[in-house]
Amino acid sequence: MSTKVITLTPTTQHARRGTALAVALAAAAVGPLLLSDFASFIGARIAVTAIIGLSVIVVTGYTGQLSLMPYTFAGIGVFVAAHTITGWGWPFWFAAAFAAALSVPLSLLVGLVAVRLRGFYFAIATLTFASAVGATLFEWDAFTGGQKGLPVSRPVIGPIDFAGDRAYYLLCLVTVLLLVWMVMGLQDSRIGRAMTAVRENETAAATLGINVMKTKLVAFMVSGMIAAIGGVFHGMLLQHVTRTPYQTPFVEAVGVTLVILVVVGGMRSPWGPFIGAAIIYVQLEVFRTALFLQYFIAAVTAVAFVVVLLRLPDGLVGLIKHEAAAVRRAPLRGGVRVALIIAVNVVVLYGIWRLSR
Amino acid sequence: MSLLRTEGLDLRFGGVVALDDVSISIDEGEIVGLLGPNGAGKSTLFNVLSGLLAPASGSVLLSERDISRALPYERALAGLGRTFQHIKLFPGHTVEENLLIAQHRHLRSSVLAAMLRLPSWRRDEAEARDRVDAVLELIDLERYRHHRPGELSYGTLRFVELAVVLSLQPRVLLLDEPASGIAQREAEALGPLLREIRDVLGCAIFLIEHDMPLLLSVSERVYALDFGKVIAHGTPEEVTADDHVLSSYLGRTRRTDVAAN
Numbered sequence: 001m002s003t004k005v006i007t008l009t010p011t012t013q014h015a016r017r018g019t020a021l022a023v024a025l026a027a028a029a030v031g032p033l034l035l036s037d038f039a040s041f042i043g044a045r046i047a048v049t050a051i052i053g054l055s056v057i058v059v060t061g062y063t064g065q066l067s068l069m070p071y072t073f074a075g076i077g078v079f080v081a082a083h084t085i086t087g088w089g090w091p092f093w094f095a096a097a098f099a100a101a102l103s104v105p106l107s108l109l110v111g112l113v114a115v116r117l118r119g120f121y122f123a124i125a126t127l128t129f130a131s132a133v134g135a136t137l138f139e140w141d142a143f144t145g146g147q148k149g150l151p152v153s154r155p156v157i158g159p160i161d162f163a164g165d166r167a168y169y170l171l172c173l174v175t176v177l178l179l180v181w182m183v184m185g186l187q188d189s190r191i192g193r194a195m196t197a198v199r200e201n202e203t204a205a206a207t208l209g210i211n212v213m214k215t216k217l218v219a220f221m222v223s224g225m226i227a228a229i230g231g232v233f234h235g236m237l238l239q240h241v242t243r244t245p246y247q248t249p250f251v252e253a254v255g256v257t258l259v260i261l262v263v264v265g266g267m268r269s270p271w272g273p274f275i276g277a278a279i280i281y282v283q284l285e286v287f288r289t290a291l292f293l294q295y296f297i298a299a300v301t302a303v304a305f306v307v308v309l310l311r312l313p314d315g316l317v318g319l320i321k322h323e324a325a326a327v328r329r330a331p332l333r334g335g336v337r338v339a340l341i342i343a344v345n346v347v348v349l350y351g352i353w354r355l356s357r
Numbered sequence: 358m359s360l361l362r363t364e365g366l367d368l369r370f371g372g373v374v375a376l377d378d379v380s381i382s383i384d385e386g387e388i389v390g391l392l393g394p395n396g397a398g399k400s401t402l403f404n405v406l407s408g409l410l411a412p413a414s415g416s417v418l419l420s421e422r423d424i425s426r427a428l429p430y431e432r433a434l435a436g437l438g439r440t441f442q443h444i445k446l447f448p449g450h451t452v453e454e455n456l457l458i459a460q461h462r463h464l465r466s467s468v469l470a471a472m473l474r475l476p477s478w479r480r481d482e483a484e485a486r487d488r489v490d491a492v493l494e495l496i497d498l499e500r501y502r503h504h505r506p507g508e509l510s511y512g513t514l515r516f517v518e519l520a521v522v523l524s525l526q527p528r529v530l531l532l533d534e535p536a537s538g539i540a541q542r543e544a545e546a547l548g549p550l551l552r553e554i555r556d557v558l559g560c561a562i563f564l565i566e567h568d569m570p571l572l573l574s575v576s577e578r579v580y581a582l583d584f585g586k587v588i589a590h591g592t593p594e595e596v597t598a599d600d601h602v603l604s605s606y607l608g609r610t611r612r613t614d615v616a617a618n
Binding site: 182 | 407409428434438439441445446447448450457458459460464465466467468471472478481485521522525
C-alpha cells in the first residue's frame with residue numbers, strides 16, 4: 001500500500017477531522033437528551049467514568065505505570081463533594097479544585113514509595129495502598145458517613161438547576177471535554193513527552209536529561225487530581241454515596257475494570273476512556289434486560305476483549321483512526337465499509353434490546 | 358582548562374578489571390578519539406562518564422566541577438550528551454517527536470501551563486519546533502521527519518540518534534561507534550559531519566569508533582585503551598606508531614582483516 005494516495009494537505013485534513021469530531025460531539029450531546037432521562041443518566045455515567053479513566057491515561061497510558069488506585073482518589077472526591085457541596089454549600093467547581101488539592105498529599109506519599117518500583121511491583125504497591133486507604137480513611141465515619149453514607153446534591157448555577165439528569169449530563173459532558181482538552185495539551189508538552197519517553201526507554205530518557213522518578217511522580221499526582229475531580233462528579237451523579245465501593249474488595253475490582261475499559265477504548269489517547277466507557281455502558285444497558293443471553297454475552301465480551309488486545313493495541317481509538325484513514329484514501333469504499341460496521345452493530349444491539357422486552 | 362576530565366577511574370566486574378586508573382582530559386571544542394580492542398573498557402568508560410555505572414574510585418569532572426555523584430539525567434542537564442553502541446530511540450514516536458523529547462533540557466513550561474495552553478507553553482513549543490527544524494536540516498533528515506524508527510534503515514537510525522543527542526545541545530558529545538552498521542559512503546560522510554557539528558554547536562566530541570580511517574582522520578587527539586588501562590595517547594600519528602597499540606589493537610585488526618578476506 002502506497003502512502004502517496006493520501007493527497008490531502010495537513011490543513012484540510014485537520015479541518016475535516018475537526019468537522020467529524022464536531023459532528024460526533026453534537027450527536028453525543030443531543031442524543032441522550034432526545035431519548036430519555038434515563039439515557040441522560042447513562043450518558044452522565046459514561047462522562048464521569050471517562051473523567052476517572054483520564055487519570056489512567058496519564059499514569060498508565062503515557063507513563064506506563066499500572067496504578068490500581070484510581071477509585072481511591074475518586075473516593076476522596078466523592079466524600080469531599082458530600083461535605084463541601086451539600087454540607088457547606090460550596091459551588092461544585094470549587095469542590096472539584098479542593099478535592100484535587102486534597103489528593104496531593106496522598107499521591108505524594110504513595111508516589112514517593114511507588115516510583116522506585118517498576119512493572120508488577122508498582123501495580124502491587126498501588127493495590128496495597130488502595131486497600132490501606134479503604135481500611136483507614138474511608139473507615140472514618142465522620143468523613144464517609146459510616147454505613148448509611150452521605151447525600152450529595154447536584155449544583156445550581158445561577159438560573160440553571162442541574163438536578164435533572166438531562167442538565168447534569170450536559171454539565172458532565174462539558175467537564176470531560178474540558179479535561180480531555182487539558183490532557184491533550186499535557187501530551188504536547190515537555191512533561192507529557194517526558195512521560196511517554198519514560199514509558200518506552202528509561203535509560204534513554206535519563207541520558208536526555210529527563211528525571212525519570214520525578215516524571216513518574218508528577219504523572220501519578222496529576223492522575224490522582226484528575227481522579228479526585230472525577231470523584232466529585234461521580235458523587236453528584238449518584239446523589240447518595242457510601243464507602244463500600246472504595247474499600248476492599250470492591251476498590252481493586254473497579255480499578256481493574258476501569259483499566260480494562262480504558263484499554264478497550266484506547267490507552268494512548270485522551271479520547272480512549274470516553275469511547276471505552278460509551279461502548280461498555282451502552283452494551284450493559286442493552287443487555288441488562290436480556291438475561292437469557294447473559295452467558296453468551298459474557299463469552300462474546302471475553303473474546304472481543306482478547307481481539308482488542310491482540311489486534312488493536314491502541315484500542316477503539318486506533319480502529320477509528322484506521323477506518324478514518326481508509327475513508328480518506330477511498331471515500332466511497334471506506335464510507336460504505338464504515339456505514340456497514342455501524343449499521344450491523346446498531347441492528348444487533350437494537351434487535352437484542354427489542355427481543356428482551 | 359579542560360572541559361571533561363577524569364582522575365584515576367577504577368572499576369572491576371568481579372575479577373575482571375574494566376577500568377584501571379583511567380585519567381583522560383578533553384578540552385573545549387576538541388575532537389578526541391578512543392580506540393582499543395573489544396572488551397578494552399571503552400563503553401564502560403562512557404557509562405561511567407554518563408553516570409550509568411559508578412566507578413569503584415576516581416572522579417569525573419565537567420568544567421572542573423566534580424560530577425562523580427551526579428545522576429545520568431543531571432549530567433545530561435549539565436551538558437553531557439551520549440549515544441549508545443546499540444541504538445536507543447523511542448520506537449513509538451516519530452523522528453520529530455524523538456527530537457522533541459530531547460528538547461527537555463531547554464524547556465520550562467509547567468504541567469498547568471501545558472494543560473491550559475498558557476503563553477509560556479506556546480513559546481516553549483514554538484522554540485522547540487524551531488530547534489527541531491534546525492537539527493533536521495543540519496543532519497539532513499527532513500524527509501524522515503514523520504517516520505517512526507521501525508520504518509527506517511539501521512544506517513539512517515544512526516543519524517537520527519545523532520540528531521536526537523544534538524537536540525540536547527551538549528557541551529560534550531560522547532559517541533559510541535556512530536559508524537557501526539552504516540554503509541561505507543555514509544561512514545565517509547560522517548567525518549566532515551562531525552567536524553561541522555563541532556563547529557556549529559561548539560561542543561567537544563569524544564568518539565569510540567572501530568572504523569580506523571574515520572577515527573584517525575577526524576580526531577585531533579587519540580586515547581588508546583586496553584584491559585581498562587590507557588596504554589597510549591597523543592596525536593593520531595603518535596598513537597598509531599606506538600608499539601603497545603600496534604600489538605594490542607592494530608595488529609589484531611590486520612589479522613581479522615586477513616581472515617575476513
